[in-house]
Amino acid sequence: MQNIVVPAHLKSLQKSVAFVSSFTRELGFDPRRLSEIELCVEEVLVNIFNYAYPGEPGEVEISCRSGPEGTLTIEIVDSGIPFNILSSDDPDISLNIDERHVGGLGIYFVKQLMDRVEYRREDNKNFLSMINNTTAGGRPADK
Amino acid sequence: MEISKKKEKDVLVVSVSGRIDAVTAPDFEKNLSESIGAGEKTFLIKMNQLEYISSAGLRSILAIAKVLKTKEGKMVFSELHGPVKDVFKISGFGSIFTIYDTEEDALKQF
Numbered sequence: 205m206q207n208i209v210v211p212a213h214l215k216s217l218q219k220s221v222a223f224v225s226s227f228t229r230e231l232g233f234d235p236r237r238l239s240e241i242e243l244c245v246e247e248v249l250v251n252i253f254n255y256a257y258p259g260e261p262g263e264v265e266i267s268c269r270s271g272p273e274g275t276l277t278i279e280i281v282d283s284g285i286p287f288n289i290l291s292s293d294d295p296d297i298s299l300n301i302d303e304r305h306v307g308g309l310g311i312y313f314v315k316q317l318m319d320r321v322e323y324r325r326e327d328n329k330n331f332l333s334m335i336n337n338t339t340a341g342g343r344p345a346d347k
Numbered sequence: 348m349e350i351s352k353k354k355e356k357d358v359l360v361v362s363v364s365g366r367i368d369a370v371t372a373p374d375f376e377k378n379l380s381e382s383i384g385a386g387e388k389t390f391l392i393k394m395n396q397l398e399y400i401s402s403a404g405l406r407s408i409l410a411i412a413k414v415l416k417t418k419e420g421k422m423v424f425s426e427l428h429g430p431v432k433d434v435f436k437i438s439g440f441g442s443i444f445t446i447y448d449t450e451e452d453a454l455k456q457f
Contacts, residue, residue, distance in 0.1 A: 217370055239399060239430035246401045250369045297439030301412050309438055310402035316437055 207267035212253050212282060220266055221245055224278060227268040231276055232338050240317045241278070244334055247310030248280050248289070256284025256330070274338035282330050288323045289314060289332065350378050358457050359387045360450065364396030367404030376407035380414070388420030391453050395426035400434050408440070425453045 208223050210216035224245045228238055245266075252264055265281040294315070295308040314321060320335040348371040349364045359382055367375050379390065390411075412422050425447040427435055435441040447453035 214369060217368065221368075236430060236433070240433070242399065243401055243430070243434065246368055246403075250401075250403065253369075297437075298442075299439075301409070301416060301443055304409060304439075304443065306402060306406040306409050309405060313402060313434070313437060 205267055205269035207265060209263055209265045212257050212262040212264050212284070214250070214253050216264070217246060217249060217253070220249055220264075223266060224268055227270075228276060228278075231270055231274065233276070233336070237336070237338075241276075241334075241336060244314045244318055245278060245280075247313050248332060248334070251287075251289070251310060252280070252282045252284065252330075255287065256282045258285070276336050276338070278334045278336075280332045280334075283328060284330065286325050287330055288325070290321060290323050348375060350375065352382070355391075355454055356457065358389045358391050358454060360391045360393060360454075362393040362396065364398075366399040367397065367407070368399065368401050369403035372401075372403040372407040375404065376410060379407075379411045383411070383414060383418070383420070388415065388418055389457060390415070390420070390422040391450065392422060392424045393426055393450055394424060394431055395428065397427075397431050398429070400431050402438070405434070405438055405440055408444075412444070423447065423453055423456070425450050 206227055210220055221242050225238065225242055228241055233241065249264065256262060262282060262284055267279045269277050271277060289311045292308060292311050294312050295305065314334065318334040319337055322333040324331045348367055351362045353360050361379065363375065415422055423445045426449065427446055
């Protein structure tokens with residue numbers, strides 16, 4: 205397992221994504237899947253950076269671990285306000301330019317693209333896990 | 348992220364390369380807003396060298412598209428590939444915007 209702790213600020217984004225990518229690349233995900241994992245890590249982090257600690261500084265811990273049978277678990281932990289991304293509403297992606305809002309799209313990507321997403325609130329912290337398998341079959345984007 | 352622009356008749360062709368993420372999206376939006384401010388109304392965004400876009404990038408694109416619409420302008424795209432194409436598809440942006448396979452195809456429409 206590897207982990208880093210970064211300030212909950214947009215300035216931490218590129219370093220954090222690079223950390224996850226370097227771990228993930230070793231595990232044999234194809235480039236397309238790697239990019240999707242990067243995308244979802246960004247979306248979760250940006251959401252935390254923007255909303256978890258309103259008006260005050262905070263930290264985010266990101267850890268990566270590989271399990272049996274090519275499983276990758278990325279866990280993102282913050283001590284900010286409780287937020288379960290799994291309970292958020294999906295955006296209406298059928299609207300035209302005038303009606304369309306982009307709010308909620310990042311979380312929608314996470315729910316669509318990751319093999320499994322788990323959330324728990326414990327010790328006044330948000331724990332979000334994104335679990336992917338290198339040998340996973342069906343890709344949501346192709347359905 | 349790098350942006351280069353050229354004018355083809357009335358169309359501003361904007362080639363964007365690299366990554367549009369939450370860090371670079373504001374620069375992308377500002378850059379295009381400046382062109383709108385300079386009077387440009389028709390944009391072709393070439394994405395053949397764009398490797399990555401997140402929801403922050405889509406938010407910028409939508410913001411620009413909304414401004415252009417109030418000015419009776421238009422923004423179309425060409426040469427989406429890989430992860431960028433996937434993101435357009437999943438988000439529904441592939442349906443709300445016109446996307447061409449090549450720059451040539453796009454320019455023929457104007």
